[in-house]
Structures are given as C-alpha cells and as structure tokens.
Amino acid sequence: MTEAAATQTDWVAGTWKIDPSHSSVAFTVRHLISKVRGQFETFEGTVTTGDSIEDTRAEATIDLNSVNTRDENRDNHLRSADFFDVENHGGMTFTTTSFDGEKAVGDLTIKGITKPIELDVEFTGIGGDPWGGTRIGFEASGEIVRQDFNVNFNGVVDGSKVLVGDKITIVLTIEAVLDQA
Numbered sequence: 001m002t003e004a005a006a007t008q009t010d011w012v013a014g015t016w017k018i019d020p021s022h023s024s025v026a027f028t029v030r031h032l033i034s035k036v037r038g039q040f041e042t043f044e045g046t047v048t049t050g051d052s053i054e055d056t057r058a059e060a061t062i063d064l065n066s067v068n069t070r071d072e073n074r075d076n077h078l079r080s081a082d083f084f085d086v087e088n089h090g091g092m093t094f095t096t097t098s099f100d101g102e103k104a105v106g107d108l109t110i111k112g113i114t115k116p117i118e119l120d121v122e123f124t125g126i127g128g129d130p131w132g133g134t135r136i137g138f139e140a141s142g143e144i145v146r147q148d149f150n151v152n153f154n155g156v157v158d159g160s161k162v163l164v165g166d167k168i169t170i171v172l173t174i175e176a177v178l179d180q181a
Contacts, residue, residue, distance in 0.1 A: 042062070095107050
C-alpha cells in the first residue's frame with residue numbers, strides 16, 4: 001500500500017465526481033526520435049470508495065475530439081479515421097475491474113475495442129477544500145499498445161524510422177469531489 005494510503009486516517013466511503021479543472025488525462029508517444037505529449041481537455045467520471053482503499057472503483061469517459069497536442073494540424077489528424085476516427089467513435093471509456101491499492105486493472109475501450117489494461121496508482125490523499133467539500137486524489141500511469149485498439153496509422157521515414165511509436169504512455173492526475181447528496 002502506498003505511504004499516503006497507509007497513513008490515511010480520514011478514509012471516506014462514497015461516490016466522488018472527477019473535477020476536470022483539477023485533473024488531467026495525458027499521454028506520451030514516440031515521434032521519430034523524440035516524444036510528443038498531449039492531453040484530452042474534456043472528460044468526466046466517478047470514483048467510488050468503499051470501506052477500504054481496495055474497495056475503490058472508477059469509471060470515466062474521455063472525449064477523443066478534445067485531444068490537444070499543441071499543434072492544430074496534428075490534432076486534426078489524430079481526430080481523423082487514421083487515428084481516433086472521432087466521427088464514428090467520439091469517446092474512450094475506462095472502468096476498473098479490480099484494485100489492490102497500488103494496481104488498478106480495468107477495461108479500456110477505444111474505437112469500439114475493449115481491452116484490459118493495468119495502471120500503477122498512487123493515492124495522494126483525502127481532505128477538505130475551501131468550499132466545504134471533501135476531495136480525494138490519485139495519480140495513475142500505464143502503457144498501452146495503440147494497434148490493440150485499431151489505431152494503426154504509421155509511416156516509415158529514411159527507410160527505417162517509424163513516424164509514430166507503438167506504445168502510448170498514459171498519465172492520469174485525478175482529483176474528485178465527494179457527492180454530498
């Protein structure tokens with residue numbers, strides 16, 4: 001169990017709504033000889049906690065149309081049928097199937113294809129906010145192979161370098177607010 005989880009004395013069971021203004025869904029992929037970083041600007045989801053951290057589950061929906069790599073032409077190409085095909089598959093979803101306090105296993109769906117993935121998770125704490133609410137935080141990271149989700153576009157440059165790498169690193173920073181209803 002992580003240090004934050006091991007020393008947490010204010011654990012709260014409940015349903016938490018992801019706060020997108022204090023969270024991020026980011027990725028990194030190799031491009032030729034460097035790496036390109038990007039994020040998705042629009043997403044929503046919930047975290048459900050039980051009696052212990054191991055009872056935590058999450059589900060999220062990410063708008064693939066909201067991809068942002070700081071290059072409009074590249075972002076438009078990512079939205080095209082070569083990559084995300086947002087016209088036919090506008091969203092990506094993730095739902096946990098198990099969590100042991102440090103590893104989350106879940107189903108990721110991109111372009112209608114669902115595959116299990118594993119994320120390394122760090123619980124970053126629970127605490128009050130200035131508006132009278134209660135917040136919970138997690139950071140998670142993992143890696144997927146984009147071809148597993150039929151994201152196959154590529155090209156060869158100089159006879160041996162591929163334009164886009166196969167592996168995508170996912171980095172999530174999640175802050176969620178306890179539903180007081």
